[in-house]
Amino acid sequence: MDKRLVRSFKKEAFIKKDDDQMIICRCEEITKGEIRKAIHQGMLKIDELKKYLRTGMGLCQGRTCTKLIKRIMAEELKVAADEFKDITARAPLRPIKMEVYANDDLNNCG
Template identity: 60%
Template sequence: MNDRNRDIGEFIPQPDDDMIVCRCEEITKGEIRKAVHDGMFTLTEIRRYLRTGMGLCQGQTCTKLVKAIVSRELGVKPSELEPATGRAPMRPIEMYILARDKEETK
């Protein structure tokens, strides 16, 4: 879905916009809908903007819901949306752990 010149209409709030879709990052349906109307048409853009799918579950609970909301707002089939770019989760590591590993390999 790369046709950014399409007019998808104005953002009209819905009664269930306060429903939490991404529990890990506490993102609501309304925030996702608003992001689409602000020009984020891909799941990767939504993820980078709102952090959907970047919490503890890594999108296991919200990805399908986010995709359904975005496709509904754009008026396309969910299969027409390209999947979000996936990456391995990163965690900070303390330097002494890296140093210890280096010493053990000698």
């Protein structure tokens, strides 16, 4: 998002809406109200929301919720949804047991 838009955003008091209980990020169970509240607290970029609320960090890696989050942000900040960059993608990682490394045969590394 353009820096001028961020600086021009005037924080207003958070006012609850009827649909704030709607789940937007299904993987992390984040509601529309939580996203709206975070925006009013100063999270003005997609990646800031991701770090603050964990939106887009679940199994789908933001594939199902990114468009909805952009739309909510655009509505709250009164800008076009295409002003926002996509969530920074990260490969999903899983823990590896140390015994896997311990059993690794270093002589067969090619």
